Amino acid sequence: MSQAFTKSMARNIFYGGSMFFFLLLLVLTFDTVESLPKTDNRENLTEQVAKGKHVWENNNCIGCHTLMGEGAYFAPELGNVYKRMGNSKEAIIAFIKYRPKNGIPGRRSMPQFNLTDDELDAVAEFLKYVSEINNQNWPPNIQG
Amino acid sequence: MKYTSQMVAKPYFIAAIALFVGQILFGVIMGMQYVVGDFLFPEIPFNVARMVHTNLLIVWLLFGFMGAAYYMVPDEAETELHSPLLAKVMFWIFLAAGVVTILGYLLVPYATLAEITMNDLLPTMGREFLEQPTIIKIGIVVVALAFLFNIGMTILKGRKTVINLVLMIGLVGLAVFFLFAFYNPDNIVLDKMFWWFVVHLWVEGVWELILGSLLAYVLIKTTGVDREVIEKWLYVIIAMALITGLIGTGHHFFWIGTPGYWQWWGSIFSALEPIPFFMMTIFAFNMVNKRRRQHPNKAAVLWALGCSVMAFLGAGVWGFMHTLSFVNYYTHGSQITAAHGHMAFYGAYVMIVLAIISYAMPMLNGRKAANSMKAQIVEMWSFWLMTISMVFITLFLTAAGILQVYLQRMNGDASLPFMVVQDKIEIFYWMREGAGIIFLIGLIVYIASFFVGRDQPEAEMPK
Numbered sequence: 001m002s003q004a005f006t007k008s009m010a011r012n013i014f015y016g017g018s019m020f021f022f023l024l025l026l027v028l029t030f031d032t033v034e035s036l037p038k039t040d041n042r043e044n045l046t047e048q049v050a051k052g053k054h055v056w057e058n059n060n061c062i063g064c065h066t067l068m069g070e071g072a073y074f075a076p077e078l079g080n081v082y083k084r085m086g087n088s089k090e091a092i093i094a095f096i097k098y099r100p101k102n103g104i105p106g107r108r109s110m111p112q113f114n115l116t117d118d119e120l121d122a123v124a125e126f127l128k129y130v131s132e133i134n135n136q137n138w139p140p141n142i143q144g
Numbered sequence: 145m146k147y148t149s150q151m152v153a154k155p156y157f158i159a160a161i162a163l164f165v166g167q168i169l170f171g172v173i174m175g176m177q178y179v180v181g182d183f184l185f186p187e188i189p190f191n192v193a194r195m196v197h198t199n200l201l202i203v204w205l206l207f208g209f210m211g212a213a214y215y216m217v218p219d220e221a222e223t224e225l226h227s228p229l230l231a232k233v234m235f236w237i238f239l240a241a242g243v244v245t246i247l248g249y250l251l252v253p254y255a256t257l258a259e260i261t262m263n264d265l266l267p268t269m270g271r272e273f274l275e276q277p278t279i280i281k282i283g284i285v286v287v288a289l290a291f292l293f294n295i296g297m298t299i300l301k302g303r304k305t306v307i308n309l310v311l312m313i314g315l316v317g318l319a320v321f322f323l324f325a326f327y328n329p330d331n332i333v334l335d336k337m338f339w340w341f342v343v344h345l346w347v348e349g350v351w352e353l354i355l356g357s358l359l360a361y362v363l364i365k366t367t368g369v370d371r372e373v374i375e376k377w378l379y380v381i382i383a384m385a386l387i388t389g390l391i392g393t394g395h396h397f398f399w400i401g402t403p404g405y406w407q408w409w410g411s412i413f414s415a416l417e418p419i420p421f422f423m424m425t426i427f428a429f430n431m432v433n434k435r436r437r438q439h440p441n442k443a444a445v446l447w448a449l450g451c452s453v454m455a456f457l458g459a460g461v462w463g464f465m466h467t468l469s470f471v472n473y474y475t476h477g478s479q480i481t482a483a484h485g486h487m488a489f490y491g492a493y494v495m496i497v498l499a500i501i502s503y504a505m506p507m508l509n510g511r512k513a514a515n516s517m518k519a520q521i522v523e524m525w526s527f528w529l530m531t532i533s534m535v536f537i538t539l540f541l542t543a544a545g546i547l548q549v550y551l552q553r554m555n556g557d558a559s560l561p562f563m564v565v566q567d568k569i570e571i572f573y574w575m576r577e578g579a580g581i582i583f584l585i586g587l588i589v590y591i592a593s594f595f596v597g598r599d600q601p602e603a604e605m606p607k
Contacts, residue, residue: 007372010379011306018386025390028409032337032402040333040401050330057270057328058258063191068400069477070336071272074178074190076562077477101186108181108563111189113255130332136407138399140474140553143561 039134052126055119064110066144068135074108077144082124082131084142089124096120145507147218149225154508155235156211157501161591163204163242164494168584170197175577179570188250195249195275201489202273203242208497209318209354210238210291213311215504216361217295221302226294234290241283245276267328271339274325281325288319306375307364310382311357317350333401340396347493348392348417348459352385355455355496356424362448362503363428367435377427384420392417395467399476407469414467418460421452421492428452440603441506441514443523443593447499450531454491462487462538474553479569480545487538490530498590505594511602518597526593529586536579544572 036042061067064075085091096113097120103109115123145151174193176183184193218225225231248257254270261277263269268278276284292315299308324341360378364371394410428449439445462484466475475481502523506515514520551565560568 005376007306007376007379010376010383014379014383014386017383018390021387021390025393028391028394028406029337032397032406033334035403036331036333036401039403040331042331045331053330053332053335054264054267057267058255058263060191060195060254060270060275062270062272063194063254063275064189066477067332068336070396070400071477072191072194073477073479073482074174074194103182103185106180106182108177108190108566109185111186126332133333133401135399135401136404138473138476141559143552143559 041129041133044129044132046125046129048122048125049129051119052122052124052129055115055123056126059113059115067130068133069138075110077139078127078130079133079135080131080139080142080144082128084144089121089128092124092127093120096123145219146222147224149228149231150215150218150504151508152225152228152231152235153211153215153504155232156207156214157505157508159235159239160204160207160211160497160501163200163207165587165591166246167197167200167204168580168587170194170200172577172580172584175573175580178566178573179577192249192254195254196246198273199249199275200242200246203238205493205497207238208501209315212358212497212500212504213291213295213315215500215508216358217298217308217311218302220305220308220361221299223298223302226297226301230290230294234287234294237283238287241280241287245280248277249275266326268326271328271335273343274339278326281322285319285322288322292316292319305371306378307357307361310353310360310378314350314353314357317353318346321345321350336400337397337402340393344393344396345390347488348389349386351493352389352420353382355451355492356382356385358496358500359424359428359448359451362444362499363431365503366439366441366445366448367431368437368439369431369434374431377423377431381420381423381427384416384423388413388416388419395469395472398469398472411467411469415464417467418456418464421456421460425452425456438605439513440605441503441520442603443515443520443527444499444503446524446527447495447502450527451491451495451499454487454495454531454534456491457535458484458487458489458491458538462542474549475545478545478548478552479541480549483538483541483545486541487534490534495531506602513605514603515593516597516600517603518600519593520603522589522596523593526586526590529589530583533579533582533586537576537583540572540576540579544569544576547572 062071064072066073066077068079081092096115099110099112101112170193173184173188174190174197177190177193214225214231257277258269261279263278266278268281269275295315296312299312321342324338327338329335356378360374364374391409392414394406395414397406397410432445432449466472466480506513547569548565551560551568552562553559
């Protein structure tokens with residue numbers, strides 16, 4: 001690097017630049033949090049949905065699936081699974097409930113989590129709720 | 145080695161390598177589960193193997209960073225470490241916490257683990273990479289604070305160098321942003337958004353400061369280039385890392401329920417994120433070309449150069465490939481993401497830790513500057529085996545990803561369901577598994593390099 005460009009200039013760019021863009025990130029974050037009520041479907045965030053999120057977390061669903069594209073890529077996207085299963089909570093519940101304990105020979109299979117009926121309903125409510133979040137029309141189609 | 149307290153780095157490095165082996169073993173298991181779906185089912189379901197794979201990666205890199213700091217900071221500050229005892233105690237606490245966590249994942253169902261660790265009191269589990277029980281997360285914070293205190297006191301009482309300062313900023317940032325791991329609201333959009341304040345601001349933010357600092361240190365030591373020149377480069381690189389990376393966070397806010405304007409912010413700034421990595425490559429090669437002395441540890445120089453190239457390819461090029469929002473709309477959460485993740489982590493963080501281990505370990509083992517030529521040759525073999533196999537893992541996953549995106553998302557009404565597509569791209573998963581096994585062989589060769597040529601004299605300073 002040229003001699004005219006000194007170390008203290010480089011240092012000032014680091015401190016000034018990082019500080020400026022960190023503050024900008026804070027401003028944008030604040031604005032986003034303010035405007036989330038328009039997109040995040042919070043009017044439908046019931047207690048059962050919150051419970052469903054805990055079921056989702058306590059069974060590490062994200063270890064195989066993606067949710068709005070984030071997670072593991074071993075099993076289907078679930079952000080839109082409610083719609084993919086024909087807007088049916090029952091279909092989701094039945095799918096989770098009847099997974100064979102010992103899997104399917106040679107195939108990927110979801111474990112049997114032995115959820116209670118209430119937990120099943122909660123997680124299905126949670127997935128329904130997520131499918132109704134306005135996330136800029138992602139995924140591109142119903143296949144996720 | 146100038147200061148005896150630098151010796152505390154050694155157990156950290158050994159633990160890092162041991163956990164690295166575990167990480168790769170579980171990687172190979174997962175690769176197998178991609179093609180033989182019921183492999184080890186139901187004993188080790190995929191999600192468990194993945195938690196072990198990713199958590200071991202994070203933990204061993206943290207061991208590597210801490211070991212690197214304990215080795216480098218006293219040397220740079222020209223003083224003994226504040227408290228070697230504290231460093232040793234924290235080593236065992238961190239190792240115990242890590243081992244208990246991994247055993248917890250493997251031995252009991254995750255829901256049971258959540259229950260016995262009382263996750264309901266402060267639910268933080270079940271989110272990608274942050275799967276550790278809450279009590280373990282608190283333990284991580286305690287270890288991090290003790291570590292920062294120890295390193296900070298050492299820096300305060302000694303010579304203040306830019307390299308130490310940048311490392312310190314990076315490490316403080318690492319600890320601060322980890323605190324977002326404790327924020328887990330019921331609102332999934334908020335949850336996801338602030339989850340990235342840990343994950344993105346770590347790997348595309350403050351970890352780059354740690355990377356830059358360690359790279360600069362290894363280059364100063366092995367090339368003898370003037371400190372002023374190296375420090376100037378370091379400042380420019382980390383400036384670019386944060387200037388692009390902070391707002392670059394926005395490339396994770398495209399499709400999670402956050403406002404549409406992030407498509408602009410995220411695309412533009414993250415498209416610039418390759419710049420600091422490109423500068424790192426130029427920097428490393430420039431310094432080695434301008435070297436004032438020949439260092440006998442050729443392996444360490446190779447790791448440092450390799451790190452700069454692979455970080456640019458993995459984080460820079462493979463990141464750029466799918467970061468623009470109109471591309472990411474189709475590629476988001478596909479095997480292309482996985483391809484990028486593998487090469488970026490290997491290039492940027494695995495290789496810098498291996499570079500510093502390569503540089504420091506001979507001295508920690510009582511050598512003057514380097515291992516025997518025989519050991520170095522074996523180590524350089526492992527470099528090429530692991531690096532080339534990682535290139536192929538990335539290429540195969542990219543091919544799988546392109547096909548997946550096309551068949552599943554871009555094929556109009558004929559777009560196919562996820563599992564149907566997975567079957568169609570199976571051949572690439574088989575090839576990825578093959579490359580993964582070669583990576584494992586490379587890792588075994590790497591470990592062998594610590595045991596060969598021990599009775600032989602040090603490699604000579606080339607004339």
